[in-house]
Amino acid sequence: xxxxxxxxxxxxxxxxxxxxxxxxxxxxxxxxxxxxxxxxxxxxxxxxxxxxxxxxxxxxxxxxxxxxxxxxxxxxxxxxxxxxxxxxxxxxxxxxxxxxxxxxxxxxxxxxxxxxxxxxxxxxxxxxxxxxxxxxxxxxxxxxxxxxxxxxxxxxxxxxxxxxxxxxxxxxxxxxxxxxxxxxxxxxxxxxxxxxxxxxxxxxxxxxxxxxxxxxxxxxxxxxxxxxxxxxxxxxxxxxxxxxxxxxxxxxxxxxxxxxxxxxxxxxxxxxxxxxxxxxxxxxxxxxxxxxxxxxxxxxxxxxxxxxxxxxxxxxxxxxxxxxxxxxxxxxxxxxxxxxxxxxxxxxxxxxxxxxxxxxxxxxxxxxxxxxxxxxxxxxxxxxxxxxxxxxxxxxxxxxxxxxxxxxxxxxxxxxxxxxxxxxxxxxxxxxxxx
Amino acid sequence: xxxxxxxxxxxxxxxxxxxxxxxxxxxxxxxxxxxxxxxxxxxxxxxxxxxxxxxxxxxxxxxxxxxxxxxxxxxxxxxxxxxxxxxxxxxxxxxxxxxxxxxxxxxxxxxxxxxxxxxxxxxxxxxxxxxxxxxxxxxxxxxxxxxxxxxxxxxxxxxxxxxxxxxxxxxxxxxxxxxxxxxxxxxxxxxxxxxxxxxxxxxxxxxxxxxxxxxxxxxxxxxxxxxxxxxxxxxxxxxxxxxxxxxxxxxxxxxxxxxxxxxxxxxxxxxxxxxxxxxxxxxxxxxxxxxxxxx
Numbered sequence: 073x074x075x076x077x078x079x080x081x082x083x084x085x086x087x088x089x090x091x092x093x094x095x096x097x098x099x100x101x102x103x104x105x106x107x108x109x110x111x112x113x114x115x116x117x118x119x120x121x122x123x124x125x126x127x128x129x130x131x132x133x134x135x136x137x138x139x140x141x142x143x144x145x146x147x148x149x150x151x152x153x154x155x156x157x158x159x160x161x162x163x164x165x166x167x168x169x170x171x172x173x174x175x176x177x178x179x180x181x182x183x184x185x186x187x188x189x190x191x192x193x194x195x196x197x198x199x200x201x202x203x204x205x206x207x208x209x210x211x212x213x214x215x216x217x218x219x220x221x222x223x224x225x226x227x228x229x230x231x232x233x234x235x236x237x238x239x240x241x242x243x244x245x246x247x248x249x250x251x252x253x254x255x256x257x258x259x260x261x262x263x264x265x266x267x268x269x270x271x272x273x274x275x276x277x278x279x280x281x282x283x284x285x286x287x288x289x290x291x292x293x294x295x296x297x298x299x300x301x302x303x304x305x306x307x308x309x310x311x312x313x314x315x316x317x318x319x320x321x322x323x324x325x326x327x328x329x330x331x332x333x334x335x336x337x338x339x340x341x342x343x344x345x346x347x348x349x350x351x352x353x354x355x356x357x358x359x360x361x362x363x364x365x366x367x368x369x370x371x372x373x374x375x376x377x378x379x380x381x382x383x384x385x386x387x388x389x390x391x392x393x394x395x396x397x398x399x400x401x402x403x404x405x406x407x408x409x410x411x412x413x414x415x416x417x418x419x420x421x422x423x424x425x426x427x428x429x430x431x432x433x434x435x436x437x438x439x440x441x442x443x444x445x446x447x448x449x450x451x452x453x454x455x456x457x458x459x460x461x462x463x464x465x466x467x468x469x470x471x472x473x474x475x476x477x478x479x480x481x482x483x484x485x486x487x488x489x490x491x492x493x494x495x496x497x498x499x500x501x502x503x504x505x506x507x
Numbered sequence: 508x509x510x511x512x513x514x515x516x517x518x519x520x521x522x523x524x525x526x527x528x529x530x531x532x533x534x535x536x537x538x539x540x541x542x543x544x545x546x547x548x549x550x551x552x553x554x555x556x557x558x559x560x561x562x563x564x565x566x567x568x569x570x571x572x573x574x575x576x577x578x579x580x581x582x583x584x585x586x587x588x589x590x591x592x593x594x595x596x597x598x599x600x601x602x603x604x605x606x607x608x609x610x611x612x613x614x615x616x617x618x619x620x621x622x623x624x625x626x627x628x629x630x631x632x633x634x635x636x637x638x639x640x641x642x643x644x645x646x647x648x649x650x651x652x653x654x655x656x657x658x659x660x661x662x663x664x665x666x667x668x669x670x671x672x673x674x675x676x677x678x679x680x681x682x683x684x685x686x687x688x689x690x691x692x693x694x695x696x697x698x699x700x701x702x703x704x705x706x707x708x709x710x711x712x713x714x715x716x717x718x719x720x721x722x723x724x725x726x727x728x729x730x731x732x733x734x735x736x737x738x739x740x741x742x743x744x745x746x747x748x749x750x751x752x753x754x755x756x757x758x759x760x761x762x763x764x765x766x767x768x769x770x771x772x773x774x775x776x777x778x779x780x781x782x783x784x785x786x787x788x789x790x791x792x793x794x795x796x797x798x799x800x801x802x
Contacts, residue, residue, distance in 0.1 A: 108774065108775055108776065109775050112775070112777060113775075113776050113777060113778065116777045116778040116779065117778045119778070120632060120633070120778040120779070120780055120785055121631055121632040121633065122632060123632050123634075123780050123783075124629075124632050126631040126632040127631070127632060130631060139631075141573070142573070142574075142630050142631045143631045145569070145571060145572050145573065145574065145630060145631075146566075146571075146630045146631035146632065146633040148566065148568055148569035149544070149545065149565070149566020149567065149568060149569045149570070149571050149630075149633060150544050150566055150567065150568070150633050150778060150785065151566075151567065151568050152567050152568055152776065152787075153567065153568040153569075155568070
């Protein structure tokens with residue numbers, strides 16, 4: 073009997089303890105177990121308010137009551153009604169030894185609850201422009217860019233463009249990278265630089281020459297005669313190769329078969345290129361061969377063997393070019409069509425070595441490359457050729473990117489932390505009724 | 508009524524499929540809600556001569572006071588043309604302290620005039636839009652745009668009698684329509700993009716032999732609004748809008764299960780921008796297996 077009473081007492085005590093514990097034990101609310109991420113809400117709110125740089129403007133116009141009133145309304149309207157906020161702006165500077173200096177703040181509550189989170193957002197003044205200063209190519213040792221813009225010549229395989237419009241695009245693209253960028257306005261000016269006379273006192277040696285006429289090359293009137301007229305003016309291309317070698321130029325062919333035509337609208341006014349473009353004379357494959365003989369400084373021999381197999385290829389930029397495309401901010405299509413890829417082995421027989429592959433090689437054929445000429449036994453470059461054997465019509469961004477990737481001028485960004493140009497915005501959010 | 512965003516089931520993902528893809532099927536439930544931060548409420552003060560509409564702009568926590576309001580009224584030209592065109596009237600206004608603005612349109616002279624009003628507001632980066640469509644109350648026929656393929660950007664324009672569960676109304680009905688596509692410019696006006704295709708203008712015939720009562724059109728590669736004006740054989744006109752891109756008409760979206768009645772629902776909110784319109788993305792998550800304390 074006593075045992076039974078004892079057991080009953082134990083049951084009563086244990087039950088009482090369980091009931092008492094359950095009464096005083098309160099499970100936490102979901103909000104406490106998994107609270108709303110106020111920090112992320114705060115940050116995305118600041119991002120949203122700055123989507124059109126309105127927050128950046130307001131942070132630098134703290135005396136403008138209209139701008140700050142608008143900011144306050146936008147903040148109040150964009151946040152849920154159970155959230156209070158405090159937005160504070162600090163100036164970022166190193167004056168008086170303090171990096172962050174209070175500027176102004178707005179809030180919709182006297183004080184935020186203990187359950188609050190903050191996020192920060194740095195804004196820049198709209199008055200500040202961040203410049204990038206490019207390094208000049210071959211500064212102190214050349215640094216001249218010649219762009220052929222001859223008014224008395226016609227182009228081929230540049231259909232849809234004019235050589236003059238391409239020249240202007242190339243000028244806009246590349247002139248920041250060169251000490252001197254000179255538009256060669258007519259074939260008379262071309263004759264002057266070919267004879268070694270500068271146009272504006274610029275260094276002639278080590279220059280880059282871009283032929284914007286596609287498969288045609290402008291020819292000065294004074295060269296429209298023997299001996300340059302030999303073999304349908306192939307000898308003129310030979311002479312060009314010699315000049316490239318002599319002045320260590322980098323000759324750039326932007327599209328198609330290089331040196332396939334010559335053009336002078338006055339001298340060839342009655343002649344056309346077999347495709348209805350007047351002022352032009354077809355040289356044929358002998359033009360490229362003659363140029364290669366010229367750059368290799370060998371005797372001229374007429375050779376009309378092709379330097380390309382004219383196969384249709386889809387080619388892709390090399391990894392180097394793709395990477396530098398990001399660096400220079402020039403984005404032509406990574407994939408291009410090539411039907412005039414040059415034979416590498418053929419060019420090597422003229423002492424030319426690949427200085428830069430623009431596209432991944434396709435067997436022996438290179439759709440785009442910069443070739444450097446080295447005389448036998450020499451380690452010095454004596455003339456270069458950029459040949460882009462792509463199919464018409466040309467994208468001159470490929471030319472620009474190829475040259476920049478070859479010379480690789482550095483870009484110097486201006487100082488970001490210029491004094492008084494940055495402000496720090498802190499948005500503190502709190503939940504009403506918590507904590 | 509007057510705006511549609513309908514897509515075929517074959518082009519959509521179901522809640523259960525998404526749960527399986529997320530690897531939470533049977534363990535957690537969720538609901539994703541995308542709600543425009545700003546809501547626009549339209550109230551007609553007078554129906555015509557002039558039409559006066561009061562617009563109320565509210566944020567999630569506070570009215571949008573003293574905010575610029577740009578608006579465009581698309582008025583259907585109800586002349587003799589079988590394929591009705593429209594005229595756009597653009598203007599700007601400002602909301603008052605309570606987020607209210609009254610818009611007056613003397614161009615609307617009859618109650619039966621069809622029109623659509625589209626409003627935009629942008630205050631310190633907080634952008635929103637709303638719309639109001641008016642079609643004659645006794646004109647039940649309409650054109651319903653249906654998304655056919657997101658990938659190919661094709662939309663089917665169907666006669667309303669042919670859409671929905673059987674049984675459809677019997678009898679012959681013809682609607683002549685004129686479809687156009689507009690995109691929003693930076694100053695909150697519309698720029699029309701030519702729908703250069705044969706089906707941009709045509710007829711939808713219901714109850715006439717084996718002829719299809721729908722046509723397919725392709726929209727341009729931009730987010731914008733498809734505007735279809737139409738006319739019945741009795742001369743009644745109407746207008747419908749369809750957004751191409753969620754933010755084009757600030758359409759809200761709700762996807763997932765129902766958190767009502769679930770225990771331990773946790774939620775999180777982010778501010779996002781969709782097609783330039785401020786939205787709040789809210790994710791609610793709950794455990795489907797109950798909860799227990801683990802030590």
